[in-house]
Amino acid sequence: MSEYMTPMQRTLKTMEFCEPDRVPLFLLLTMHGAKELGLSIKNYFSEPEYVAEGQVRLQKKFGSDCYFGFTYAALEAEAWGSDVIFIDNGPPNAGRPVIREPEDIEKIQVPEISECPCLQNTLSIVERLNKAADGNIPVISAAVSPFSLPVMQMGFEGYLDLIYSGSPLFDKLMKKNEQFCISWANALFDAGATAVAYFDPLASPDIIDSELFRRTGLLTAKRVISKVKGPMAMHLASGRALPAIGDISETGCTGVAVSAFDDLAAVKEACYGKITVMGNLNGVEMRRWTDDVAEAKVKEAISAAGHGGGFILTDNHGEIPYQVPDSVLYAIGKAVRKWGQYPLD
Amino acid sequence: MGKISVLIFNYYKINLLSMRDFSAHGEGADDNKRLISPDLDSMVDALRSVDRVHADRIVKESCNSDSPVLCLEKLIVPALEEIGRLWESGELALSQVYMSGRICEEIVDTMLPPKDPQRTSHPKIGIAVIEDHHTLGKRIVASVLRAGGYEITDYGHGISAADLAETVIRDKVKIMLISALMLPAALSIKEAAAMIKEQQPDTVIIVGGAPFSFDSMLWKDVGADAMGLSAIESLELVRRYTGEVKE
Numbered sequence: 069m070s071e072y073m074t075p076m077q078r079t080l081k082t083m084e085f086c087e088p089d090r091v092p093l094f095l096l097l098t099m100h101g102a103k104e105l106g107l108s109i110k111n112y113f114s115e116p117e118y119v120a121e122g123q124v125r126l127q128k129k130f131g132s133d134c135y136f137g138f139t140y141a142a143l144e145a146e147a148w149g150s151d152v153i154f155i156d157n158g159p160p161n162a163g164r165p166v167i168r169e170p171e172d173i174e175k176i177q178v179p180e181i182s183e184c185p186c187l188q189n190t191l192s193i194v195e196r197l198n199k200a201a202d203g204n205i206p207v208i209s210a211a212v213s214p215f216s217l218p219v220m221q222m223g224f225e226g227y228l229d230l231i232y233s234g235s236p237l238f239d240k241l242m243k244k245n246e247q248f249c250i251s252w253a254n255a256l257f258d259a260g261a262t263a264v265a266y267f268d269p270l271a272s273p274d275i276i277d278s279e280l281f282r283r284t285g286l287l288t289a290k291r292v293i294s295k296v297k298g299p300m301a302m303h304l305a306s307g308r309a310l311p312a313i314g315d316i317s318e319t320g321c322t323g324v325a326v327s328a329f330d331d332l333a334a335v336k337e338a339c340y341g342k343i344t345v346m347g348n349l350n351g352v353e354m355r356r357w358t359d360d361v362a363e364a365k366v367k368e369a370i371s372a373a374g375h376g377g378g379f380i381l382t383d384n385h386g387e388i389p390y391q392v393p394d395s396v397l398y399a400i401g402k403a404v405r406k407w408g409q410y411p412l413d
Numbered sequence: 414m415g416k417i418s419v420l421i422f423n424y425y426k427i428n429l430l431s432m433r434d435f436s437a438h439g440e441g442a443d444d445n446k447r448l449i450s451p452d453l454d455s456m457v458d459a460l461r462s463v464d465r466v467h468a469d470r471i472v473k474e475s476c477n478s479d480s481p482v483l484c485l486e487k488l489i490v491p492a493l494e495e496i497g498r499l500w501e502s503g504e505l506a507l508s509q510v511y512m513s514g515r516i517c518e519e520i521v522d523t524m525l526p527p528k529d530p531q532r533t534s535h536p537k538i539g540i541a542v543i544e545d546h547h548t549l550g551k552r553i554v555a556s557v558l559r560a561g562g563y564e565i566t567d568y569g570h571g572i573s574a575a576d577l578a579e580t581v582i583r584d585k586v587k588i589m590l591i592s593a594l595m596l597p598a599a600l601s602i603k604e605a606a607a608m609i610k611e612q613q614p615d616t617v618i619i620v621g622g623a624p625f626s627f628d629s630m631l632w633k634d635v636g637a638d639a640m641g642l643s644a645i646e647s648l649e650l651v652r653r654y655t656g657e658v659k660e
Contacts, residue, residue: 153546153571158597161546224549228508232463277506306623311503328627352596352627389596 074204075133076262082377083322083344091374091408094208094346094382095132095397098139098159099390101125109390110154113139116189120196127205129394131401133380135201137194137209137261144212144252145220147184148176157390167222170230173237176221178248181255191259198260206262210303210386211253213268214245214292215285221245231276231284242288250295257298265303265386266293266321272307274327278315286315293320301325301346306385313338328353328384336373344378349400351383355391362399367407374412381408456492460513461505468516472524481524482531485562489517490648493557497645511549514556514644521560532564535655536587542570543577543591543605544598550622551592557644558651574601578608581616588617588654590647591637599624599631606636617654621647 073089081088101122102112112118123135142152142162151163167173181187197207218227218241230238253264270276271285293300301323302316308327316324326335326347336345349365373379381404452475459467476484496513499505525532542551548570555565568580581589593599606618620637632640641647
């Protein structure tokens with residue numbers, strides 16, 4: 069058995085396609101910190117010290133190998149001027165879109181990160197977590213891709229209509245969004261993020277056909293990732309990755325998050341030596357797992373993708389639902405420590 | 414990572430196990446050996462290429478304008494079924510399913526306008542997105558149902574469980590399709606379903622959305638009668654239930 073490693077050492081080792089002491093576990097808990105602190109979700113997200121404190125407590129409690137310096141996906145839509153709708157038991161929704169007619173694309177201004185309190189809050193969270201980590205725990209954050217952000221900026225239907233219309237407004241929107249995404253991701257790295265997820269559900273062939281993606285979102289991803297100063301992982305947020313691995317490997321990303329519907333072993337084989345695979349526990353189903361089921365699911369994932377490193381165990385969506393009880397999170401952590409020790413056999 | 418996620422988007426991922434109780438696929442059906450007429454083949458190609466002009470031309474050349482229902486039955490619905498099958502097998506993306514539904518909806522609206530008696534002679538059908546604000550799934554299902562000749566009442570999105578139940582009871586909706594994107598919204602269907610069933614036990618509740626595709630037991634947990642994990646499945650379920658429920 070390998071010598072004990074810190075979460076940072078463990079993560080870096082696996083990303084070098086070598087076997088660390090055990091499989092790293094990223095429990096991406098965005099809302100459970102509110103429970104820890106006895107706060108509502110809205111109140112929890114209102115102050116950076118709350119989220120940072122929540123992350124520190126959760127990491128200690130469940131033995132995750134990262135801090136998650138992320139609040140909610142609608143944050144970036146909020147920065148562009150969209151409404152955000154908070155609920156009591158789940159992530160905030162993006163509300164009324166800022167682009168109501170395609171022509172609004174000409175008018176919208178790229179937000180200045182320093183002038184957006186919501187973005188500054190997240191940067192403050194990342195700074196606090198970086199300080200708490202002291203180089204021993206990776207601080208993960210996320211930026212929504214310029215290609216997927218319009219779903220929140222203008223609604224999914226309006227965006228698909230725009231893509232298929234062939235209007236030059238699509239290119240104008242990508243240009244503005246790329247400018248913002250590069251600035252935002254770099255700001256996260258400046259604040260102390262170790263890695264940033266490039267959150268691009270529309271990159272999945274479940275959502276956009278591969279040919280269209282190659283002419284649009286793939287070009288965007290290449291342009292953005294090449295201009296960001298730190299490692300980015302392509303996150304398809306439950307969308308299948310396997311049919312798109314060839315395209316994803318061209319983007320310059322260092323990791324890819326895999327769907328519960330993907331064949332994890334096949335994805336690992338396609339990625340090995342090039343991209344670290346992250347996945348693929350089913351977060352929705354997780355809320356009713358027993359200890360035995362949690363252990364079986366963890367064991368199955370590690371068996372499929374753990375050999376040789378290049379694998380981080382996490383959920384398939386990038387956010388574990390608020391309804392998942394602590395007992396399941398404990399069981400997952402316990403199972404990783406039982407079945408994830410290298411060598412696996 | 415919340416919101417747009419899936420709409421993730423896996424709204425329409427088929428789960429055969431969960432469909433055993435009410436599968437709309439007939440016994441002995443062999444989807445892979447389905448016969449496709451030349452017109453149908455061309456229509457499917459036009460739809461997957463998102464070629465409105467070609468699709469419209471095929472319909473004009475293939476269908477008798479005096480028999481819109483026959484055109485639905487022989488060309489448009491089978492083409493959408495084929496699109497649904499291609500999506501389920503991973504050969505098409507959600508964006509192509511959406512655009513196919515839009516194109517067919519527009520074609521059918523010209524042949525069989527809303528309120529046409531041939532379209533409206535069925536029990537009242539409603540559709541809504543509960544709690545959530547992402548409407549793509551609802552839009553696709555509504556388009557496919559309308560393309561299938563059904564008149565649908567759209568009750569919007571972001572509607573609470575209590576308001577939804579009140580509306581369904583007030584309007585005496587007989588088949589209610591409820592879409593949810595996020596798990597909390599899906600769980601809130603339980604409250605709505607209980608209220609509806611208490612007042613109108615015969616109302617059929619069909620659910621769909623990402624949480625249901627990721628948890629094959631969830632539709633039973635929330636008290637639904639069925640789940641449609643694709644727009645085509647929803648159409649098949651509506652066709653089945655319209656023959657069973659009383660107007």
